[in-house]
Amino acid sequence: MAAQTKSTSVVVTGLGVLTPIGTTVAGFWDAAIGGVVGTAPLRRADAADFPARLAGEVVGFDAPRAAGDRGLRLATAAVSAAAADAGLPQWTGDPYRAGVCLGTLLGGRAGLEPAVTGFHRGTEPGAPPYDGGRQVVDLAAVVARERGFLGPGLTVATACASGNSALAHAADTIRAGRADVMIAGGVDELSSGIMMMFSSLRSLAPDCLRPFDRNRAGLVVSEGAAALVLESYGHARRRGAHIYAELAGWASASDAHHMTAPHPQGSGARRSMLRALERAGISPDRVDHVSAHGTGTPSNDRIEAQALLEVFGPRTPAVTSLKGALGHTQGAASAIEAVACVLALRDGVIPPTANLVDLDPECAVDVVRGEARETPVRVAVNNAFGFGGNTTCTVFTRMSTATSTAGSAR
Numbered sequence: 427m428a429a430q431t432k433s434t435s436v437v438v439t440g441l442g443v444l445t446p447i448g449t450t451v452a453g454f455w456d457a458a459i460g461g462v463v464g465t466a467p468l469r470r471a472d473a474a475d476f477p478a479r480l481a482g483e484v485v486g487f488d489a490p491r492a493a494g495d496r497g498l499r500l501a502t503a504a505v506s507a508a509a510a511d512a513g514l515p516q517w518t519g520d521p522y523r524a525g526v527c528l529g530t531l532l533g534g535r536a537g538l539e540p541a542v543t544g545f546h547r548g549t550e551p552g553a554p555p556y557d558g559g560r561q562v563v564d565l566a567a568v569v570a571r572e573r574g575f576l577g578p579g580l581t582v583a584t585a586c587a588s589g590n591s592a593l594a595h596a597a598d599t600i601r602a603g604r605a606d607v608m609i610a611g612g613v614d615e616l617s618s619g620i621m622m623m624f625s626s627l628r629s630l631a632p633d634c635l636r637p638f639d640r641n642r643a644g645l646v647v648s649e650g651a652a653a654l655v656l657e658s659y660g661h662a663r664r665r666g667a668h669i670y671a672e673l674a675g676w677a678s679a680s681d682a683h684h685m686t687a688p689h690p691q692g693s694g695a696r697r698s699m700l701r702a703l704e705r706a707g708i709s710p711d712r713v714d715h716v717s718a719h720g721t722g723t724p725s726n727d728r729i730e731a732q733a734l735l736e737v738f739g740p741r742t743p744a745v746t747s748l749k750g751a752l753g754h755t756q757g758a759a760s761a762i763e764a765v766a767c768v769l770a771l772r773d774g775v776i777p778p779t780a781n782l783v784d785l786d787p788e789c790a791v792d793v794v795r796g797e798a799r800e801t802p803v804r805v806a807v808n809n810a811f812g813f814g815g816n817t818t819c820t821v822f823t824r825m826s827t828a829t830s831t832a833g834s835a836r
Contacts, residue, residue, distance in 0.1 A: 433660025435674075436597045437825065439667040440512025440655030442504040442611075443765050445752055446482035446648050449503075451511070454762075455769050458751060458777040459798045465634060465646045465753045468621070480634070481616055482648025482753030496649075498568060501528060501613040504651035505569050508609060512655035513667060517574050517607075525577035525605045526570040527596040528653075529588025529612040531757035532620070565613060577605045585812025586719075586754070587678070588612050589652065589761030590820050594676035596656050606661040611653035612761035620647055620756065629723055635754070636781045637720035637747035638727045638789040645721045648753030652761035654768070671768045674805075675706025675821035694817035695719075695733040699807060702819040703737075708805055713743045713821075715776050715806040717763040720747025721754055722781075726811065731789035742791040743807070744799055750780035760810030764820060767806035771824045775800050 441451050446464030448454030457464070468481040484500065505526070509515055517524055566581040578599050584591040589612030596610035614620075624630050624647055631644035662669055679701065681694035703710060716738075719730055734742050748763055749755075755762055770776050775798050782795040808820045 433658060434601055434603070435659040435672055436600050436656050437659050437662050437672050438654050438670040438768055438822070439657050439662050440508040440510070440514065441670065441765050441768060442507030442511060443650070443652045443762055444484050444487060444500055444504055445650040445755065445762055446484055447751055449484060449486055450507070451765065451769070455766070458748060458766060459775055461751065461778045461780050461797065463634070463751050463780050465648060468616070480631070480646045481621070482646060482650070482755065483616055484649055495615070497530070497613055497615040498565060500615060500649070500651035501565050501569055502572065504611060504613065504653040505573070505609050508611070508653040508655050509573065514607070514655065519606070521574055521576040523577055523606040524575040525579050525596070525599060525608050526566040526573070526575055527578070527580045527582065527592045527599070527608060527610045528566045528569065529582045529584065529590070529592035529757045529761065530565060531583065531585060531588060531614045569609075573609075575609070578608070583757070584816040584818065586756060586759055587810040587812035587816040587818040588757035589759060589764065590676070590808060590810040590818035591678065591816070592761065593654065593656070593673065593764060593820050594678060594818060597673050597676055600656060600658050606658055608656045609653055610656055611651065612758040613651035614649055614756035614758050616647065616649040631722060634781045635722040635750050636783070637718070637722045637750045637779050638731065638786055638793050639722070639782050640784040640786040642722045642724060642727060642786070644723055645749070646753035648755045650752065650755040650758045650762055652758055652765050654761070654764060669825050671771045671822045672825055673820060674823045675702040675704070675708065676819065677701035677705055678816070678818040681817065695730060695809065695811055696736055698817040698819040699733065699737045699809065702807070702821045706821040706823065708821065708823070710738045713738065713805045713807050714801065714803045715767070715770055716743050716745045717767050717806065717808045718745050718747045719809045719811045720749050720779070722749060727786070728788045730809065730811065731791045734791050744776050744794050744801065745791050746776055746794045747779050748777060750782060751777070760808060760818070764808050764822070767808050767822045770803045770806055771822060774802050776803065
């Protein structure tokens, strides 16, 4: 891939993650490969009114309590871990050449919860949704200020595609020459309000999330955060950074079909995959792995499988959905799955799709199940499809040996 040697190529140099199955990159990856399931009866939020009371909660999270709510603390911890992994615990370069872009479904929720809960239970709210300064915060702005990054900053909200959208925006920023370094990812916390929303949509599974399974019955809501340090290839080389992978392609498309239901022909999903691959200069037959959106809902999995078959043909790449293990981490989902794509490229192993027992004949793609699959992974595609018809795809590729080992000996 010629683009790998150009100074404007976008590369990944640091990873940070907090999930229901692990709060370090190593712990998360070991659990994902082992098929560990991190969903369980909900503890943090009040689940008394919900027909389904399972969730994926981040446990053992002991980061220092920053100003703000749990979502902000999760974001801060993931960004700090990624920066440290990239060898950038303190930024000493031009502060206007470093930025942050984070995706979220809703952002901080402390000020919204009382009013939402009151409305759900049919009581009069005692105060406006925003009180005492407890507002939905601009996550990227707060994180950027803490790190001393004064360059481009943005918090994006494209529903469950938010993590991939943040990565795409950050990569565009670097490719356009507006920044040398961007920390990008996604974050969302569990709350009563989000449980109410998915409960009202009748999309919650009664027991577990079963991606692509004949008996799938809905999703399980969870929380988490992930951050990736993105740099221009030239900048990473000059500072001797370890390079995990290249973010070679990205694209988004809108179904403009329905507020919650996917397009019945998977139009946006198909177009976002094809455009991301085109941008990367990679033909579909060169893809080794697809990290699927795979929510475990009857419509999403069937339509996503249909789109995969249309893009890749009957012999699809190895497909997996981490949501069987993690639950649906909302705006953080595709950022966490991006970390998994990078690690699959590094290690040549694809995690299994947890809870998948009986593959639905209508989802006739090559889904990894039972146990992890060891296989060379040179190109990985990461899918994220959100409410409102938001579809976003990112493409990660393995760097050449000469490129990826230049510089640091961590």
